[in-house]
Amino acid sequence: MTAATESACGDDGLRIGNLLLSSRLIVGTGKYSSYSLMAQCLEFSGADCVTVAVRRERLFDASGESMLDHLDASRYTLLPNTAGCFTADEAVRVARLGRELLRDIGNPGAEWVKLEVLGDARTLLPDPIGTLAATERLVADGFSVLVYSSDDPILAKRLKEVGAVSVMPAGSPIGSGQGILNPNNLRICLEYLKQDDPGYPVIVDAGVGTASDVAFAMELGVDGVLLNTAIAHATNPAQMAHAMRQACLAGRQAFLAGRIPKRLYATASSPHEGRIAAMSSEQDPERNLTLSAASTQEIARNSKAL
Known part of the structure; x- marks a missing residue:
């Protein structure tokens, strides 16, 4: 879909504070088997904002190759992530490290942070x-x-x-692949967060x-989706990245278009007025006689067969 087509469909991108993103899909950079695969998946996803966990061991692989060598800092907004932090103190310290790192390379994400403070290692739910x-x-x-x-x-x-500047409720636990477990809670989050502030960005993060999970989240009315494992651990990560891109676009357009209400009973797709209906025997005596003669002949044929 071209930028002109997206604009004509009523979607001008995702605005978070003073940051405007063309894609509503934000993609993580972890869990890939190689940095080259990561770079390919980011390309196929269409994302222009990616998260980076601020850990030295996450920025360099076993051979000493840097993740930043595979991320075009002029193309992507890098969003530092406090993944793996279990206390507020630790998360604040890691966020400040991320700011210094991105300031050094001149990336606009330097003053931003995707904050995670986890409650325990088993569920990875937020504290x-x-x-x-x-x-x-x-x-x-x-x-x-x-x-x-x-x-x-x-x-x-x-x-x-x-x-x-954005609240990012989980669809389900991080990396679980369970999708959107509680859509009604997400609907209430959207209502509360957008009350008197319809442009406030709500982004589904995790699970x-x-x-189809991405499309469903977008159809609920969230402003974007952040994901990582669903692409990185797919059988074909690059193909899944492209699928996620298309699902995000389709879900957003479906939300803007407005779905029909769910009904208990069927609703005919063709209007009742003007349809061609058979006349009753009272309305067409000649047709009634013709049908009677045909029925008599059919009975006679069946009798001979017996």
């Missing part, structure tokens, strides 16, 4: 108390905070109130398993 505390501190420190959250509408509302 609500630590997440709220870290959000407040990072906002006060000048960061634009996109914050990973559960699908709890009350927590989502509180995170926005303390200054998060997506395949393209």
Whole structure:
């Protein structure tokens, strides 16, 4: 789809604070078997914003090759991610390291952070108390905070109130591939976060398993989807990246177009008025006689056969 076609369809891209992205799909850079495969998948996804976990061992592979050698910093907005942090203190420290790293290479994502403060290693669900505390501190420190959250509408509302530029509720646990487990909670999150602020960006983060999950999330009315494992661990990662791109576009257009309401009973696709209907025997006596004669002949033939 060309930019002109997207504009004609009513979608001018994803705006988060003062950042405007052409794609509503944000893709992670972890879990790929090689940096070259990662680069290919990013290309196929159409994303112009990618997350980077701020860990030295994540920026260099076993041979010492740098991830940044495969990311065009002039093309992609790099979004530092505090993945793997379990306390507010640790997340704040990692966010500041990410800011220094991206300032050195002149990337616009330097003042941004995708905040994660995890509750435990088994579920990788967010710690609500630590997440709220870290959000407040990072906002006060000048960061634009996109914050990973559960699908709890009350927590989502509180995170926005303390200054998060985007709340990112999980569809299901990170890397689980279970898709959108609680669409009604997401609907309530959207209602609360967009009340009196319809442009506030709500992005589904985590749990997506395949393209239909992305399309469904977008059809609910979220502004974007962030994913990683669903592409990196697919049988054909590059093909899945392309599928996710198309699903994101299709889901957004379906939301903008407006789905029909669900009904208990069928609704005919053709109008009742003007249809060609058979006349009753009372209305057409001649037709009735013709049918009677034909029926008599059929009975006679059947009798001979017996």
